Amino acid sequence: MESAPSQQQQHLLFVTNPMQGHINPARRLAARVMTSNPNARVTFCTAISGHRRLFPSLSSPDAETVDGAGVLYMPYSDGFDEGYNPVVHGLGTYKARARETGRETLSAVVSRLAARGVPVTRVVYTFLVGWVPEVARLHGVPAALYWIQPAAVFAVYYHYFHGHDAALAALFADGSGSDASVQLPGLPPVKRDALPSVVSITSPDHRHYMIIAMMRELFASLDEHRPTVLVNTFDALEPDVLRAVPQFELSAVGPVVPADDDDPTSSSDLFLRRHDDAKAYMEWLDAKPDRSVVYVSFGSILSMSARQAEEMRRGLKATGWPYLWVARERDNNIKDSDSSGTTTTAGEQLGSSMVVEWCDQLRVLSHRAVGCFVTHCGWNSTLESLTRGVPMVAVPQWTDQPTVAWLVEERMGAGVRARVDAEGVVDRGELRRCVELVMGDDGEVRAQAALWKERASEAVAPGGTSDKNIRAFASVEQPGV
Template sequence: MERSSATPHFLFVTTPMQGHINPARRLAARVMASMPGARVTFSTAVGGHRLMFPSLASPDEETVDDAGVLYVPYSDGFDEGFRPEVHGTDTYKERARAVGRETLSAVVAGLAARGRPVTCMVYAFLVGWAPHVARAHGIPAALYWIQPAAVFAVYYHYFHGHEALIASCANDADPDAAVELPGLPPLRSSALPSVVSITSPEHPHYLLLDMMRDLFLVLDEYKPKVLVNTFDALEPDALRAVAQFELVAVGPVVPDEASPSRSDLFRRDDGKGYMEWLDTKPARSVVYVSFGSFLSMSERQAEETRRGLEATGRPYLWVARKGAGECATLDGGDDDNGVRAQGVVVEWCDQVKVLSHPAVGCFVTHCGWNSTLESVTSGVPMVAVPQWTDQPTVAWLVEARMGVGVRARADDEGAVDRGELQRCVETIMGDGEAALGIRAQADLWRGRAEEAIAGGGTSERNLRAFASELCSDVNGTRGDGVRAAATCT
């Protein structure tokens, strides 16, 4: 039976990047689970949609998953995928914004024409133009912030009068230099998101800084509610550090029965080899290594990592993406299942499944927020090897805030050498007092994360409240605009 036009209908919009699609897709499934009568539609760019659903007859064909979420792509003008070396970074922002606004508007209009009018748009942060589409159609919009609340606060202050101060601290050669921002503890340069260190448009990652600036300009204009993939026990102060916005913790948004994890944009291993191998290992004996889906590891870093892992004498499972530096280093010496003398090397794996395996005792990670939350909810301690964007701040949360891991210190070339990696792994997996303390903290924070998303937990209540309100107050004006003081020490 066709539902009435008043049926709640949430439209999730994101860029075609795995680190954005996964948390948005999981939150979409949770909204549907918390509000069974609602409709949920998910829209990413055609390039990402095609990778998610490679068997579709056409790249822009709609599909529905087992949870009942409808997938309808928009176009960002790069349907074959954006390639900086081909398209150039100078053209991306304007083209993606212009084409995205037009085609997403067509998606919204098309859904309404079919009797499925959208009642709330939830967008991730690299589609900062999405609220313009929502306003044009009279739809309230909410931002889904898929990084820590502390990172949101740093960016907010950066774009509201403290740019020079933060950039100065971020580029200070003194490792003890720290910036003090309203609502946050003092943050050393090593704990700041890498983007705030950029001071020139010639920087290779300037596009990201430029897009973040646009995002916060739009936030100032629309004042939306901000859903954050974190939980109150982890970031109580950061969630309240920006009085001008209501930040609502809805995390950790990690896979569960209502939230399918198989949304990777890369070919997946079938799991028979590495999971059977894990089954043969003692509890907490295996080092799991993965550095994410975006940046490639340098050949030197891959070699140092390999030698550091082998020096521990412990079995390891390493995700080495095809075409990345680590693959070149690891070529040869494997049997048909990717098994080396000491470990297993795979091109990709079901990370949640691996982290949940009792044999895994340590996660060497780039500190992507999705990976970190998956590790926290699995109770697996981490060796933090941050690379860029929010990862340095995440590493600070892992080591200083939660105490569930140690941060590997990079050398002057930005690489973590074999000795440092070996030291960090042994700190976590050894029998010393430090290892026991870290493992105890990992168990503690797993419990706190589970409490947040369980029935009646803080994040579960926040999400239900948001869903049941139908976002009626998302565009309400908040805050008095008063800028608090900040200092650098």
């Protein structure tokens, strides 16, 4: 086994799977680490499929490159270099193949860096590559988990895998009312609709069972290796929850979002090359009054059902507020009922509103014309909205999003959650109610959004709680694995 020297230049290796929602916060934390310790080296490593989408102009898909901040990008292979497609590859193939191939190729990356005289001194990994600590341990390098979801979600998962699975599963059994809740150590009572959707999965035949299997392996690895856990949150937001799992030291380092729109990590989008011209929608926003536009986006993974898209369009139109709606290519036919069934595709105007296939979300959320954000409550999007002081209408779909919606509505008071019907759809009347509440004149939700913007800014400012935690992590040797 190799041993990392105790006195040498810090060299942090960040490792993620190729999903955009993991790459973006990891890149942003890597940039923060370099700012906190300019003498450190940082290498960023994601699977070849993600690396290729980040850098499409490279001469070969696994070629190395360096960004403007000095971060070196070196990919590993997860065995799916063209990207994983469950329809093509099958649901049961990813976990084992990614683990086996990833361990081998990431180990080769670590060895190559050592051979160049710049050995890795610490590895930072996100949660869907739970095999990474095994590679770190092989090379005698300490590892730290970067938890890119709220601390509350970490706590729920931990307790699920440590004796509370039956109590959580019981909430989703037939006969449990929507107001049923569970009491977990260190957490307030949590209602069923505020729990991560993954803890409701019990059958191996469920299409998302692979996620719960990977999370189970992750927490087994955490029990074995006891790494430092960095969390993309801040103390003022989750003060008690950060200490709800005393078996681990959870260190808040967030919100990890770009400080301004010029940050090179501010508009990473791996699924669309930015062929849309920002000039069109930014000029459209420029022409709108302050806080008059409803911004709508539901992330890059899940498709919206035809009924949900129609209810969304009708509900938005009924509010009377103009909206800017990001509709991915697969969801971009949004019918206008006043146009005899014709469809408007992304990039065109829909009456007084606009539909686009892609936008620079941070630029939009920073614009004075945006009055609220109708969001799926992905944690990255939520933190971007929070740090821009934009109140939210929460429409969570799956994984951690129900818990994020609970934080937005119950903990922050910076938004309202739209309730779904028996088919899991937010109907037009409910959406209208929520948008009008947030865009209305009472100001309570908007005032809370402004308050949390200030608290988030304080956390990452020099001397703030998250800033101190990042500086400590970036400059001090961590315990061995």
